[in-house]
Amino acid sequence: MSVRPEPLGMPLDFSTKVKGRRGKPPQHFADLNADGVVEVLTELNQPRYRAAQIATHYFSRFSASPAEMTDLPTALRDQLTERIFPTLMKASRVLSADDGTTVKTLWHLFDQARVESVLMRYPNRTTLCISSQAGCGMACPFCATGQLGLTRNLSVAEIVEQVRAAARSLADGEIPGGPTNLNNIVFMGMGEPLANYRAIMGTVRALVTPAPWGMGMSARNITVSTVGLVPAMRKLADEGIPVTLALSLHAPDDDLRSELVPINTRWSVNEALDAARHYFDVTGRRVSIEYALIKDMNDHAWRADLLGRKLNARGRGWVHVNPIPLNPTPGSIWTASEPEVEREFVARLRAHGIPTTIRDTRGSDIDGACGQLAAVEEEQPA
Ligand code: SF4
Numbered sequence: 158m159s160v161r162p163e164p165l166g167m168p169l170d171f172s173t174k175v176k177g178r179r180g181k182p183p184q185h186f187a188d189l190n191a192d193g194v195v196e197v198l199t200e201l202n203q204p205r206y207r208a209a210q211i212a213t214h215y216f217s218r219f220s221a222s223p224a225e226m227t228d229l230p231t232a233l234r235d236q237l238t239e240r241i242f243p244t245l246m247k248a249s250r251v252l253s254a255d256d257g258t259t260v261k262t263l264w265h266l267f268d269q270a271r272v273e274s275v276l277m278r279y280p281n282r283t284t285l286c287i288s289s290q291a292g293c294g295m296a297c298p299f300c301a302t303g304q305l306g307l308t309r310n311l312s313v314a315e316i317v318e319q320v321r322a323a324a325r326s327l328a329d330g331e332i333p334g335g336p337t338n339l340n341n342i343v344f345m346g347m348g349e350p351l352a353n354y355r356a357i358m359g360t361v362r363a364l365v366t367p368a369p370w371g372m373g374m375s376a377r378n379i380t381v382s383t384v385g386l387v388p389a390m391r392k393l394a395d396e397g398i399p400v401t402l403a404l405s406l407h408a409p410d411d412d413l414r415s416e417l418v419p420i421n422t423r424w425s426v427n428e429a430l431d432a433a434r435h436y437f438d439v440t441g442r443r444v445s446i447e448y449a450l451i452k453d454m455n456d457h458a459w460r461a462d463l464l465g466r467k468l469n470a471r472g473r474g475w476v477h478v479n480p481i482p483l484n485p486t487p488g489s490i491w492t493a494s495e496p497e498v499e500r501e502f503v504a505r506l507r508a509h510g511i512p513t514t515i516r517d518t519r520g521s522d523i524d525g526a527c528g529q530l531a532a533v534e535e536e537q538p539a
Contacts, residue, residue: 185314219325290348299491313359351389385429409464450494465509
């Protein structure tokens with residue numbers, strides 16, 4: 158059966174800490190390309206034009222329930238439910254903050270693996286933060302997800318379903334402010350997106366492909382983050398889909414970065430920054446550098462200066478820095494920098510001419526940092 162075209166086969170399994178292998182999720186409509194859906198319809202003795210009808214329901218009306226596809230014959234709806242619309246995920250907890258404009262959902266997948274997504278509505282835009290893996294194998298010590306280890310990669314459909322569910326909830330007016338569209342997607346939930354390269358690219362394609370076979374989003378409104386998997390960053394540059402790339406740096410020097418982001422022992426700060434600059438050269442998209450400000454750990458003024466120098470050494474106008482006050486994991490020694498230290502850090506970067514914006518920390522009162530909710534559930538199984 159045809160599936161979404163996959164990028165070429167370089168080994169992209171960067172998992173370093175796998176907690177347990179689980180089965181593959183059942184095949185879903187969102188795993189298939191147009192040919193694959195036509196193939197299913199042919200098996201069911203249905204005309205091929207039904208494929209576009211189904212795609213319109215899924216990608217434009219955000220329906221994953223054949224029962225709602227009332228322009229299809231009743232018998233077909235039942236067959237589709239069984240064949241390509243299994244329930245891939247169920248919301249096990251939904252928490253909201255910011256007067257209901259930030260909604261965090263903990264999803265249970267078919268094998269009880271858990272992932273999270275966070276929907277944020279601002280006055281002029283909406284953003285969804287999605288997970289690409291259940292858990293994460295990168296083992297960053299300050300991160301709740303990193304403490305869970307990697308359970309497994311998500312399938313394309315398990316990632317796309319997070320987006321569809323959020324788009325549906327916005328279209329249905331479930332978030333205060335009236336019905337609206339989903340504008341931005343950030344791959345900054347659980348997992349290292351580039352360690353699940355094929356699935357995130359399949360997802361990106363589904364998001365940017367115009368209707369009826371995709372959601373027709375702009376690539377520039379999709380942000381893919383990475384801790385610096387250099388070969389995958391370079392491969393992403395060549396995809397011809399200029400998503401925004403966000404490099405989670407967190408330290409400008411190898412000594413500290415290897416402690417905060419252990420994959421740094423494989424690809425150094427300089428290698429990651431060179432790959433980020435390469436991404437800008439190929440795509441013309443300014444790269445974001447994410448920097449979690451951790452008290453007395455990486456928030457020193459000299460580190461801001463070192464970062465500014467390393468970025469400027471690679472040219473001007475190619476990068477933007479987003480310091481983000483760390484959202485502490487309960488019981489952790491890692492905590493956010495003091496406000497005046499944060500201000501000084503930002504001022505130093507700006508003095509080097511680096512555009513710098515503090516990233517907002519929506520949802521911090523609902524365990525907003527990636528993996529915190531799943532970590533709590535891990536301790537207290539539902
Ligand atoms: S910070 Fe990101 S890459 Fe590191 S462990 Fe957490 S989810 Fe994984």
